[in-house]
Structure formats: structure tokens, C-alpha cells
Amino acid sequence: MSTKSKSIHTKSSFNQDDRLKKVSPLRMLLNRPELGALGGAILVFIFFGVVAGDTGMFSAFGMLNFFDVSANLGIIAIAAALLMIGGEFDLSIGSMIGFAGICIAIPAIYWGWPLWMSIIFAFSMAVIVGYLNGLLVVKTGLPSFIVTLAMLFILRGATLAITRLITGRTQVPGLRVLIENDPIAWLFATDTFKWFFVWLGSMNLIDLRTDGTPLATGIPPSVVWFIFLAILSTWVLTKTRYGNWIFASGGDKNGATNVGVPVGRVKIGLFITTAVASTIFATIQVLDAGSADTMRGSLKELEAIAAAVVGGCLLTGGYGSAIGAAFGAIIFGTVSMGIFYTDVDTDWFKVFLGAMMLIAVIFNNYIRKKVTESK
Amino acid sequence: MSDYLIQFNNVSKFFGKVIALKDVTMKLKKGEIMCLLGDNGAGKSTLIKTLAGVYKPDEGEIIIEGEKIVFDGPKDALDMGIATVYQDLALVSLMSVTRNFFMGREPLKGLPFFKTFDLEKANKIAAERMGQIGIDVRDPSQAVGTMSGGERQCLAISRAIYFGAKVLVLDEPTSALGVHQASVVLKYIVKAASQGLAVILITHNVHHAYPVGNSFTVLNRGKSLGTYNKKDISREKLLSMMAGGEELDKLEVELKEINRLAN
Numbered sequence: 001m002s003t004k005s006k007s008i009h010t011k012s013s014f015n016q017d018d019r020l021k022k023v024s025p026l027r028m029l030l031n032r033p034e035l036g037a038l039g040g041a042i043l044v045f046i047f048f049g050v051v052a053g054d055t056g057m058f059s060a061f062g063m064l065n066f067f068d069v070s071a072n073l074g075i076i077a078i079a080a081a082l083l084m085i086g087g088e089f090d091l092s093i094g095s096m097i098g099f100a101g102i103c104i105a106i107p108a109i110y111w112g113w114p115l116w117m118s119i120i121f122a123f124s125m126a127v128i129v130g131y132l133n134g135l136l137v138v139k140t141g142l143p144s145f146i147v148t149l150a151m152l153f154i155l156r157g158a159t160l161a162i163t164r165l166i167t168g169r170t171q172v173p174g175l176r177v178l179i180e181n182d183p184i185a186w187l188f189a190t191d192t193f194k195w196f197f198v199w200l201g202s203m204n205l206i207d208l209r210t211d212g213t214p215l216a217t218g219i220p221p222s223v224v225w226f227i228f229l230a231i232l233s234t235w236v237l238t239k240t241r242y243g244n245w246i247f248a249s250g251g252d253k254n255g256a257t258n259v260g261v262p263v264g265r266v267k268i269g270l271f272i273t274t275a276v277a278s279t280i281f282a283t284i285q286v287l288d289a290g291s292a293d294t295m296r297g298s299l300k301e302l303e304a305i306a307a308a309v310v311g312g313c314l315l316t317g318g319y320g321s322a323i324g325a326a327f328g329a330i331i332f333g334t335v336s337m338g339i340f341y342t343d344v345d346t347d348w349f350k351v352f353l354g355a356m357m358l359i360a361v362i363f364n365n366y367i368r369k370k371v372t373e374s375k
Numbered sequence: 376m377s378d379y380l381i382q383f384n385n386v387s388k389f390f391g392k393v394i395a396l397k398d399v400t401m402k403l404k405k406g407e408i409m410c411l412l413g414d415n416g417a418g419k420s421t422l423i424k425t426l427a428g429v430y431k432p433d434e435g436e437i438i439i440e441g442e443k444i445v446f447d448g449p450k451d452a453l454d455m456g457i458a459t460v461y462q463d464l465a466l467v468s469l470m471s472v473t474r475n476f477f478m479g480r481e482p483l484k485g486l487p488f489f490k491t492f493d494l495e496k497a498n499k500i501a502a503e504r505m506g507q508i509g510i511d512v513r514d515p516s517q518a519v520g521t522m523s524g525g526e527r528q529c530l531a532i533s534r535a536i537y538f539g540a541k542v543l544v545l546d547e548p549t550s551a552l553g554v555h556q557a558s559v560v561l562k563y564i565v566k567a568a569s570q571g572l573a574v575i576l577i578t579h580n581v582h583h584a585y586p587v588g589n590s591f592t593v594l595n596r597g598k599s600l601g602t603y604n605k606k607d608i609s610r611e612k613l614l615s616m617m618a619g620g621e622e623l624d625k626l627e628v629e630l631k632e633i634n635r636l637a638n
Contacts, residue, residue, distance in 0.1 A: 239491045241481040244470075248478050251467030258465040259534075260450070260479035319469045368469070 033312030034324030036363050040310065040356070041327045044334050052341035060197070060206040060216040062341070064223075070333025071226035072281055074326050076300060077307035078226075078233050079277030081325035083270040084308050085237070087250030087317030088137060088144035090274040092129070093304055095155035097297025100126055100282035102163050105172035105292035115175070116184035123279050129155065130275030134268030144271075152301070160294045176290030188225075188280070189287040191218025222284050226326070229277070233322035246270065251318030306353060307332055310360040314368055331356065379438070380405050380573045381457070381542050386435035388421055395421040398435070399599045401592050403542070408564065408574040409602075410584035412617050413594035419546075419577050422594065426544050426575065427459040428452030439542075456541030460548065464531040468520030472512055475519050476501040476534050504533050508563055525556030529563050542573045549583045561587050581617065585610045593617055 048057060056062050076093050083090055103122035107113040113121070133151055137144045163170060179185045194217060200206045201214035208214055237243040248256035249263045257263050278297070286292045309315065310331060311324030332353060339346050382402040388395045396418045403409050413419045424430045425437075428446030436443050439455055446452045452459070466475050477497050484493040498515040505512045508529050519527060528548050535543055545564065549557035565587050568574045578584050584591065591608060593600040593616045600616055615623060 239494075241483060241490070241492050244474055244478060244481050244492055247470050247474065248467055251469050252463070252465070255463060255465035255467060256478065258449070258459075258461060260453070314469075318467060 032321070033319060033364075033367070034321045034327060035312070036360060036367075037311040037324045037327035037331065040331050040360075041334070044331050044338070048334065048338040048341070052338060055341040057338055057341040060200065060214075062337075064216045064220060066334050066337035067223050067330075068220045068333075069337050070330040071220070071222040072284065073300075073303055073307055073333055074226040074329030075222065075229055075281050075284075076274070076277050076304040077311070077325040077329040078229050078322050079274040080301070080304040081308035081311060081313050081320055081322055082233055082237070082246060083274050084305070084313040084315070085250050085317060085320045086246045086267055086270045087253065088267055088270065089148060089305065090133065090271060091145065091148040091301045092133060092151035092155055093274055093278045093301035094297040094299055095152045095159065095301075096126065096129060096275050096278035097282045097285075097300055098159045098294055099129070099155045100279040101286045101292035101296050102159055102172060102294065104283060104286050105175060106163065106166055108178055109172055109174050110166055115178040115182045119184050119188075119283055122283065123276060126275040126279040127272050130272030131268060133275070134271035137271070138264040138267055156294075156298075163292075163294050170294045171291055172293075173291035175286060175292070179287055185287055188221050188283040191220055192224055194218040220288075225280055225284065226329075229280075230322055230326040237322055242266070242269075247318055249317075303332065303353075306357045309357055309364070312360075312364060312367075314364060315361075319368065328360075378404060380440060382438040384436045384438065386425065386432045386437065388425060388430055389433050394597050396425070396432075397598045399592075399594070400435075401599065401602050403573045403575065403590075405571050405573055406568050407589045408568045408576055408587055409590045409592060410588035411575060411577045411592050411594065412579065412581060412584060412613060414579060414617055416596070417594040418597040419579075419594060421597075423459060423461075423544060423546050423577060426452070426457060426542075428457070456539055457544065458535035458538070458540035458542070459544040460528075460531045460535055460546065462546050462550070464527055466519050466527055466531060469518055471516040472505065472519055472522070472530065473497045473501040473515040475530065476504070476537070480538060500537070504537055505530065508533055509559075523556060524552050525559045528552070528556075528560045532560075532563060532567065536567060536572065540572060542575065543567060544575045544577070546577050547579070548576070549578065549580060557583055579617070581610055581614045585613065 052058075057066070076097075080090060080093065100122045103125050104115075104118045106118075107121055108115050108118040129151070133144070133148055136142070136147045140147070160170065163172065179189050197206065197214045197216055197218050201208050201212075206214055206216060237246060245256070245261045245263075245266045248259075248261050249266045253263055278300075281300070282292075282297065285296065307328035308320065308325045309328070311321065311326065311328035313320030313325065335352055336349055339349050339352075379402040383399055385398045385400055387397050387399070399418075399422065401409065401411075411419060411422065421430065425432055428449045428451050431445065437446070438444065439457075444455065446455075449459075465478070467478070470478070473494065474497075477492075482493040482496050482500075483490040484496070485491045501515045502512050505515075510526050510529060519530065522530065532543065532545070532548070543564075548560050548564070552560060561583060564574055564576065576584060576588065585605075588605060590602055590604050591613055592602045593613065595617070603613075
């Protein structure tokens, strides 16, 4: 229906331009959730550039090292961020990492399954665990904090009990030999752009081993996954209908339901995403180490949430970004590795992590007030 | 085809022993605004939820465009063109105007499996629609949280109309607003009705209802005290019916007594 013809002139009543300040580009930038994390990452790089610039931290090998650590954390932090934007937490991420590890190792070593089948098995288990988490939260209406805290204990306990029952120990080694010629394992275990590093080495641009091969052999799989997931998640969040539903579900569950957003389905999907991301993390680590450990991933859920918060996610949901979480992970990864190159005792890392998160929460809170404040 | 867009015939709703609604009858034509008045606990919320398809009536019938209808959930009501704008407005203050406008019904573009939210089109429509109400959205990507209460109400109504509402059910649209903002919203409601929508305006504020309503239904303790055309009833009479006239009279007597003792 056209409303042009008989428009009632209410324009004057809302046209309060004289009362509006002009929004500067800087102000608009400040309203982006990832700004704090981006600024923090730049500060961290400048800091280590000054303090540890001549120590090898910024050699190819050193950089790959801290990007590898950042990327591993980033994989789960991005998933945790999506879930937080959707208004929920997943405290079972760390336990899921341990569980996924033995889901790969036990079938492959003890039951004689091919490695690819074990990996698919682990991912299937992840979907089941994520679905269960989501279903419990959606159906019971209990806080996800409690439901996934229960899952944290259940999964970690089951991991330990099952592993000991079958193997009699808490570690399952011997996976490295299985990686070669496996049709799937290369996805999680192959360094990429090797030729580039060989070329850099031949040009004497990067350090070489005594046998002439470069010290840094290629981009580790974690970094490739990290970049892929960061791009994919950002695309989903900002460009797709599902992304809009994630924001809506986290921002106002009832409101979203009333306008037809399938909030339950969205949340269950996000819980599956965190469990699957944990399994990607686990697969990369298990194949890299060649063994699974029942304690792997302990406390990773808290680091992932911390990175997401530093990346601008609100604990109340409905606001945040995947890129922000990625920068949050880079900050933590860089500092945790960089601290080795300085004179600072590494024991201080956790202090830094906590302080960083506190600053981020205060900053985010301020930003949220700015964004929602009425005129 | 009936003259009336929507009719309630003796609709009742019980919760166990509690009678939430009893024999409510009302009917509404295109372009009409019916105000549903009632004090707290009069059954307004139950009636809204019955209209929205959340509750099924235990007795009586709902007739839409001459056909008897039983809603099988809120989606059914929405599909029939009955859009309810609740008090919470179903707006997310951290999200942009556009993202709120199309929440749950995003326009898509692109190839199957890679369909993206057509933000360009959505921004254009949202800005255009808000402009028609006279709300100049300079930047449709601004957060809804930055808008005033009246603007938010208008956004929610405008969204319902854009998505094909025939009957607009508004739950206390002016209750949280100041005088000026409320008048803007009321003007918009009249304008919507003049374009052929039927509007059911639920409120306990007679001063907001009386100027815009064509007819008035008063609810008291789950029962309808009747539907009156504007020419048949005065503002004062409505007010006294709503509050339960006797109670007001009694209050007046008691107040007099207090004053007498104080003197």
C-alpha cells in the first residue's frame, strides 16, 4: 500500500537534527566490537617489537610459533564468540578437546580402524555432544553455564575412565605413523606453502638447519584453519540470514521468537559449532603430537571465552564479532609465546591474561552503553 | 463475505477454575480502530494472546473475513494477517534498524546454499518505510537502542504493516511514552487505519484511546461490558466503566471521610 499520497506530517516531530551531534568516522569505528582487540593486538606487537625485536621472536620460525599458538586458541575462540553472540556459553570446550582426542586415538590404535574413520568418528561424537548441550539448554531453559559445566565434568570423567579401561593408561601414543597416506589426516597435519619457505631459505632470507632445509617448514594447519574459520564465521555473521538470527537470538530471545526466528535451532547449531571447533583443535594437536592425552584441553574453554570477551563479545549476548575473537586469540597467543623472549618470568602470563580480560570487559561495557544510549 | 474483518463471538477462556475471559464479543471492520480498555487483571493479556494464536478459546468462535478460524499457534495468526505488536516490541536494541526490521524474514540474494542477506535492499526498504512515517533514519545501520521510545514503537508497527498485517493488535503502545511521543504514535496508528487496516488498540489510558478510537470495548474481570461507538459514550463514562464505577464512588466517599476527620 502506498503511503505517499496521504502522508501525515509528523516529520517535524522527529526531525531533531539540531539536537544530534555529527557522528565522526572515529566514533563509528569505536562502535565496532572488534576495535578494542585490534588496538590491543597492535599494542602487543609494538611492545614485543621494542622489547624482543632482536631475539628471534620475529624471525620466520618465531612468528610461525606464536601464530600457531594463537591459531589453535583462535579456532575455539571464534566458535565460542559465535555462541556468546547467540547468548550462551560452552564450558565443555576443553573437555570436548580431550574427549575428541581419545575418540581418534583409541579406535585408531586399539581397534585397528583407519585413521580417517577415527577422525570422522570423533567429529560425529562432537555433533552428538553439541546437540545434547544445545537440546538441554533449549528444552530445560536452564542457564547454559550450568548445563555445560555439568558436561565439562561428564566428558572429562568419561575420557579418563574410558581411556584407562581400554588402555590402562592416560595417554595413547603411536598415531604419527598412521598419518602418511591417510585420505583425511593431511587436512589437519600438513604444513602448507612449503615451497615458499624452501625458496625463502634458498634466498637466505630465513634461518636454515645445518642440513640446508629451512627451520620454519611451512604454514601450520592450525593457521590455515584459523584463517578459514575467521573468514567463514565473519561471512555467516554479517552477510547471511543465519547470522542475523544469531544476533537476534542472543539479543532478545522472546522478541526473536515472536517474529519467527527459530531460536532453539539457532542455539543448538551454535553448540554443535563449538563442539566441532573443539574437535578440529583436538585433531590438529593429536596429529601434531602423535598422541592423545586425557588431560588435553584443560581450561581451554576459559581461554576461549576470555579471547572472545577481549574481542568485544558481551557476556549478555547479542553483540560481538568473530574477527574480534580472532584478534583476542592473537593477543593471548603472542603474549604467551613472546614472554619467553623477554626477561619477564613466564609465571606472569596468567596475570596478564586476567588483567587484559578485565580491561576488555570494562571497555565493552562502556561501548555497549554508548551503542544503546537513547537520544 | 462478511462486512467484518474479524469477529469474536462469545469467546471464553479458562485456566483451570479461573475464568480469564467470559463471553467476549467484538467485531471490527477494515479501517476501524477499536480500543480495548480495561484495568489490570481485566483479561487484556489473555485476549491479546487469543488474538495472536497463543491460546485457543475454550468456547466461542473467531471469524475472520466471514470464515470460522481456529489458530494452530502464533504463526497461523500471523499468516492470516493478524500481527501483534507486544509491549516489548520484539526489537533488539543492540541490532541495527535494518536488522531489526527484517529479523526472521530477511530478504535473500545469491546462489542456492550461498544465499546472503540482501542488506542493500533491506537498508533501502527500512529507510523508505521509516521515512514514510516521518522518521528520518540517516543511517539504517544505527542501533535501535539509539532511537526514542516512540520511534521504536513506530518501527515495530511499520514492520508489522510491511509484512502484510490486515489486523494490527497493539498492546499498550503508548504506555511507556511521554505526551509528545505518544501523540506521534497515535497519529501513525490513525494513518495505518486510514489505509485499510483494522486496528485493535489495547490500553488502560482512556485519554489516549478516546481521540483515536471508533469503538470501545471495556473489559472488567474477564467479561466484556459491551462495545460502544464513539458517539454513544463519553470519555468520563468510559473511564468510570473501566475502573468499575462503584469502586470510584466508594473511594470518593472514603476520601471525604478522611478529609473530614483530618479537619
